[in-house]
Amino acid sequence: MESAMDLDVVVLSAAAAMTEKAVSRVFNIPELLQATLVHATRDKVDLFSASTVSKRFRAVAVPLLWRELDVPLSKIGKLNQTLLPLNHAVVANPRDVHLFPLAHTRYLRIWDDEARRRFRYEPHSKPNYVHTPWRAKEGSFNDHANPQWNDRRWESDVSNLFSALTTTGKTPLIELSFGVISSSSVNRVLQDFPQMAERVAAIRVLSDAIEDVDGMQGLMSDDGSFVATLNEEAGEWWAALVQAVSTICYAQDKADSHALKAFSIEDYDAAPEDRPRMDSDDWETLAGALAHRIQQLSIQLPVMEGIEGGYKHILGQDWPQLRHFYLKAPTFSLDRHGWFIPEEDDDRLWDGLQECLETFFDRHTHLEHIEIEAPYALPPLSLSQTFSRLKRFSFYKKEVGVTAAFFLRHPTLSDFSFHDPDDAQLLSDEKLASVLRVVRGVEYLVIHVFFDNKGISHFVPEPAGVFSDLCLDHSVWQEIGSAHSFTCFNLELYKEDIQDVIPQVGSLFHGFVFPNLTELVLTFTKAEELRSATDSAKILRGILTALQFAPSLRALHFEFMGARPLPPDAELLPVLRLVPPALEYLSWHSPVFNQTQYYRLINRAPFEVNLEKIQSLPASSRLRVSRDGIWSQNSNLRDDKCIFDHTHSPPRLRF
Numbered sequence: 001m002e003s004a005m006d007l008d009v010v011v012l013s014a015a016a017a018m019t020e021k022a023v024s025r026v027f028n029i030p031e032l033l034q035a036t037l038v039h040a041t042r043d044k045v046d047l048f049s050a051s052t053v054s055k056r057f058r059a060v061a062v063p064l065l066w067r068e069l070d071v072p073l074s075k076i077g078k079l080n081q082t083l084l085p086l087n088h089a090v091v092a093n094p095r096d097v098h099l100f101p102l103a104h105t106r107y108l109r110i111w112d113d114e115a116r117r118r119f120r121y122e123p124h125s126k127p128n129y130v131h132t133p134w135r136a137k138e139g140s141f142n143d144h145a146n147p148q149w150n151d152r153r154w155e156s157d158v159s160n161l162f163s164a165l166t167t168t169g170k171t172p173l174i175e176l177s178f179g180v181i182s183s184s185s186v187n188r189v190l191q192d193f194p195q196m197a198e199r200v201a202a203i204r205v206l207s208d209a210i211e212d213v214d215g216m217q218g219l220m221s222d223d224g225s226f227v228a229t230l231n232e233e234a235g236e237w238w239a240a241l242v243q244a245v246s247t248i249c250y251a252q253d254k255a256d257s258h259a260l261k262a263f264s265i266e267d268y269d270a271a272p273e274d275r276p277r278m279d280s281d282d283w284e285t286l287a288g289a290l291a292h293r294i295q296q297l298s299i300q301l302p303v304m305e306g307i308e309g310g311y312k313h314i315l316g317q318d319w320p321q322l323r324h325f326y327l328k329a330p331t332f333s334l335d336r337h338g339w340f341i342p343e344e345d346d347d348r349l350w351d352g353l354q355e356c357l358e359t360f361f362d363r364h365t366h367l368e369h370i371e372i373e374a375p376y377a378l379p380p381l382s383l384s385q386t387f388s389r390l391k392r393f394s395f396y397k398k399e400v401g402v403t404a405a406f407f408l409r410h411p412t413l414s415d416f417s418f419h420d421p422d423d424a425q426l427l428s429d430e431k432l433a434s435v436l437r438v439v440r441g442v443e444y445l446v447i448h449v450f451f452d453n454k455g456i457s458h459f460v461p462e463p464a465g466v467f468s469d470l471c472l473d474h475s476v477w478q479e480i481g482s483a484h485s486f487t488c489f490n491l492e493l494y495k496e497d498i499q500d501v502i503p504q505v506g507s508l509f510h511g512f513v514f515p516n517l518t519e520l521v522l523t524f525t526k527a528e529e530l531r532s533a534t535d536s537a538k539i540l541r542g543i544l545t546a547l548q549f550a551p552s553l554r555a556l557h558f559e560f561m562g563a564r565p566l567p568p569d570a571e572l573l574p575v576l577r578l579v580p581p582a583l584e585y586l587s588w589h590s591p592v593f594n595q596t597q598y599y600r601l602i603n604r605a606p607f608e609v610n611l612e613k614i615q616s617l618p619a620s621s622r623l624r625v626s627r628d629g630i631w632s633q634n635s636n637l638r639d640d641k642c643i644f645d646h647t648h649s650p651p652r653l654r655f
Contacts, residue, residue, distance in 0.1 A: 173629025179208030201629030506546035528562030559589035
């Protein structure tokens, strides 16, 4: 007599049994399973899911999951708590080191998320002031007027993490991102762990001046003593940065290490002219220590540094390994803080910077990527040099001085920015612009290029008022006949009302107009009343519904000034009904909170518009790390919104 359990047994056919055995055999071979799971490393969430399937899957997925460790500074304490019991087990029995997750970490990124949230944003974004949490617990600045101000996040949390890494016997390549005020603590940790300093591949520095972090109100004294103290300590903070960089370089020289390849400094400090950053000797020390190592250099300093400060020493050095050069030189009159510079001083500073750049380019013709953001006051450069491997040239100012000879000397140039009316006829010459794939510039100039150049795929115009300013009209594109080549638009509009946007988006980016549109970035900067999370989700629903007839769209970035962070995935899914059939990646930015949310979308079936699942992705899913240990983050925040490389056909996900 058959039992109930007997009736529930499913007997596989011979063919099905053979198939099951074949699949099992594949998964029983760790190398084949790893080759399969390695394709899931991009979004991370798939690896996490795989690690819960079985012990066999976990044994392969966990090493891949921990291979690239991207951890914000505020979360390192919790990470240490999780790893502590495992660390004790490894110390007690070193043979079990393979069970310790950090043993599999090959690339480590530690970054100050609080400083980045407070300082790193586009000019149109004016995020609400948020008191820096780690300092809020320490009391007011007056209680800690000490240039060696301890940052416990580094001296305790990061120190403990480095200690755990030492038990593995393997040191990953490390990228460090920190604020200037933390430099002294960073230096102490690296001195305690020289083996970590030997493996630092990238240094990214933010200027987190105390006046910007904790506010100046209530801290000013009648006799000016506070300002004097602050000036003195600001100088010591910057001097500590030089010491930290010197510690890294000394450790690498001693170990014959060539790990350090990227350096970035972004100074948002609106300090008056009399506040020192570094004296001439410190700038010279910093530039001299870095020059022969660095392949990627990004500097953003106030023009107050000018010919007498950082620019003189950084641009005056020879950088034989340098490939990627980014410079942003705002004036205070144009900066977010509004400091005024006398006209005669302004002219002197810009003339000095122009001279530095000319001689710098004369000595560095091996550059592949040149990007400069400077106001109109900077005199035109001659651009008489020939950069034999130049791929991108972006100069965000008028009167750049580009000539036909410049294009003829640079046949590998595929990414170009132009902002001068005289360039229109020049760039419409198909022979001169035959290899261009990415074009940046004023919208009314770009349209001239498109009439003759059929290879443009990525369009990044300067901020415009409304859609009509961009010549995004069906009849115009039919006349041009090049709409099929476009795969990406990165647009920023400052006059469009968000309610008027939704009806326009569907027709402007319809598949009949741009059949191969793969990526779309829409940024609306007109002041808007802050919406609720639910209303923000409804705005997103309208945009996605309007774009459902964009058949090739795989990635969308959307932001407007009234956006609030979206609700949890479970609440968001029912709101989002129809989506573009090929859409995989979505990012939603809330400027007031300076917060970006990342999602992966899964439809019910290929080429269907009904959304089945939405998954939140960690911010690290947008980053890729090279074999050199350098994580892919752009100094140009607008460019950072794109995740595809549109110089290829079809476009490729970066890295």
